[in-house]
Amino acid sequence: MTNTKNEQILAASIDEFTEAGFEDARMDSVAARAKVSKRTVYKYFEGKEALFRAIVDQRVSNFHTGPDIRFDAARPIRQQLWTLAATEGKLFVSSDFMNLLRLVAREADRFPGLAADLSARIDKRAAFRRFFAEAIDAGALKARDPALVADQFLGLLKADAFWPKLHTGGEIDEASMRAIITGAVDLIITGYKAD
């Protein structure tokens, strides 16, 4: 028995919070959008903060990282970097993902735990570092510091696709994302190719 009111309220909250941010979101608006009385909102949720946490929780579970990122000695390194980058890039192109992050980022002061949790969840550094460590071990790339390479690769991807958009709103288009990915893969391979 899926509770309809509950869902209506959550859906309305996502709209309201995403459009207005926490501070400018109005509980009256949430109730109106959900086509539910204000009192009912308070029946299902403790208050504004609880509602905020609830919608973030719900959304975050949509972005569980997919299959494990592992180096595969049998596949060409360029192809693997491309796959890695494309998977990450898909997120930056998704307005659902970027809107969620914007929402939480703006409220990082009010919900420090939530923001820290979310940024830890979406941080791929550890996985990327392991990948590059394995790739270097296997001789597919040549570098002294796998962590630096991983950070550089992620940095190249995020530089113009993720960070600026997090602030200004809007998402990057897929063509630009592809250009960034190609540039990053090329540069990392040229810079660290095994001789």
Added chain:
Amino acid sequence: MTNTKNEQILAASIDEFTEAGFEDARMDSVAARAKVSKRTVYKYFEGKEALFRAIVDQRVSNFHTGPDIRFDAARPIRQQLWTLAATEGKLFVSSDFMNLLRLVAREADRFPGLAADLSARIDKRAAFRRFFAEAIDAGALKARDPALVADQFLGLLKADAFWPKLHTGGEIDEASMRAIITGAVDLIITGYKAD
């Protein structure tokens, strides 16, 4: 005749706004910190927003970009990239600079003009692109798209030194900054060296 009260109020505001952010800053606190009556604050400034703009204006003028960034065919490219990166890196290490940016970034919704203005002012992309275009023209580097190279170079510098710090507070230490710069310069030179 430098107006002392005016300066006291500005100084107090910088402290209050930087510590608390716009929303949680209290006009009563500003007055108390400035050791001035609340009424006097309103005598010198129209209101909270005007005060905010005033302190941002004051601070921004501290960060006027220094000498022009130009490619110099007579100097080795590695050295020039290092200088470029170090100049930029110095800003990321400065708590004054980062605090100002954090303050404005958090309030980008409330003061869209201010935020856009500030980010345009500190955006070095145009200068970097020109630099790389000249370097490639002169044969010091070899690449098809100078804009991509410029964005990559800036992206490598900002990836772990600027963007994450903008959100989490704190600044990067100089040793880490140096490591980032070295890594970025090396990668760009290896990736785009003239044969």
Added chain:
DNA sequence: CATTCAGTAAACTCAGCAGTTTATTTTCTG
């Protein structure tokens, strides 16, 4: 010395909005 101007301190106004209350209606359930 008196008038004016800058400043002070503290009480006050006013609006916005989260959360509550109350009185009433709708919707299940046995």
Added chain:
DNA sequence: CAGAAAATAAACTGCTGAGTTTACTGAATG
């Protein structure tokens, strides 16, 4: 269908904080 549980609408409470008012002080000017 009776009675309980859930929901509604709208008025109300209570707080917070920006900006204002008022009554007062003191220093400079002429």
